[in-house]
Amino acid sequence: MGHIAQLEETPAGIALPVAEWRDFWALLKPRVMTLVVFTAACGLIVAPGTLSPFLSFVAILCIAVGAGASGAFNQWLEADTDGLMKRTANRPLPAGRLRREDALGFAIILSAASVMTLWLATNWVAAGILALGIFFYAVIYTIWLKPNTPQNIVIGGAAGAFPPVIGWAAVTGDVTALPLLLFAIIFAWTPPHFWALAMFIRRDYANAQMPMLPLTHGLAETRKQILIYSVVLLAVSVAPFALGLTGMLYGMSAAILGSIFLVLAIQVARATAEEPAEMLAEKRLFKFSILYLFLLFALLVADALVLRA
Amino acid sequence: MSWTPQEEAAFVARRRKRNLVIAIVLAGFAVLFYGITISRIAG
Known part of the structure; x- marks a missing residue:
């Protein structure tokens, strides 16, 4: 059990060395995902052309999971600063309910799975933009912009702007x-x-x-x-x-x-x-x-x- | 690390629940890839 570094408290107050599925779910920032799913679906619907209902569902699922992976990368990178803010102090990492390496592994697996599945289900253009979006949010925004410039939100806004483009590209294969x-x-x-x-x-x-x-x-x-x-x-x-x-x-x-x-x-x-x-x-x-x-x-x-x- | 029976039971219950979720996700993946394959062939 030596590899399990952090214990967590159950509501009953018992320290347990295993994270709950809800903690992994919280890493995905589900509330942000709502807007991502909605705008991606809109991009997909207004695009000219057709995509079967099942593949449309898969495309939106991949975009949602990719956005969730970005959120997991973000929380992995910002665990320390999240602990300093009232709004984010109860997230799984700063609250000590989840190990950092588990969060990182989760983010990497979801990123790879969402990009590759989107490629298989639709086309490489949509998958490439999804990969770019994840990279932009995790690296350009979270690591580079957010802690260094008051323009963080301006340029970082691009990260949240990708979903309708990906939805569109999933149908048409172009932008x-x-x-x-x-x-x-x-x-x-x-x-x-x-x-x-x-x-x-x-x-x-x-x-x-x-x-x-x-x-x-x-x-x-x-x-x-x-x-x-x-x-x-x-x-x-x-x-x-x-x-x-x-x-x-x-x-x-x-x-x-x-x-x-x-x-x-x-x-x-x-x-x-x-x-x-x-x-x-x-x-x-x-x-x-x-x-x-x-x-x-x-x-x-x-x-x-x-x-x- | 020594646990009381109550702690051990709570740990096992939580691990079982998480493993169940992982099993459901893996089964979902199998269905997803089957569906993608069929849809692509049909398309």
Whole structure:
């Protein structure tokens, strides 16, 4: 039993040298996976061409597992800093319920299995982008950007923008203008979404010594940047319609949703609250940003189905 | 390491549950690859 270094506490208080399956499940960041599965499915549905329902299911499963593997790499790399933040201190690694080498092995196996299975089920383009996405999140974002630059969320946003592109490529075997614009939408959405959150949990990031924008450049600059990216998001989100790649349903929806997003961002830009409890505008924008992305992609799918009917 | 009977029973139960999940995942993999093969051949 010497190789089992960490003991864990059961609810009954008994120390046990074996992790539960729930701890491995938690490594996958299941809540993040929801958005990944949804945007990947949207990319897959709006792509021209057909993929059998079973292979579509396999493709989305692989994208979800690949995203989960990225989350496992992330938690393996950030176990120490996660332990310093209230939001993440109870994750399996900082809480001592799981050994680090088990988490790493789990992440490697899932990465390899998801990429190779996606290749077998669909094509090498989709599998290659999935591999790139995992590498980008684990290495470029977690190791390089996140601990070193307040632009971490901006460039790192690309990691979360891959799923609709992979979904599209799984069907077509290539990447054209529309999937690139879907990538750009998530890329532009990520900074205002994350910075709104980072503003009201900035003390957690300060404890973990993460150079988030509200800490390095202050609240006023963060509010200004949120507004700038919200304008960019509005422009990028209507671009698919402006370029004739989608129908009127999507175009109108993108304009309305983007305008609401922008109004909320203006409220954030005008706000002056410094205490997290008083940051109502920031909390409102954060909550709406999640709804925004779900609605925008759902309406993109609805638009594609209407055009095909 | 010496355990009380209660600790040992809890350990065995937890290990059994995890092994069961691994078995289900492996069986799922077999079904998945069978399905992929059939779908690709049919396609």
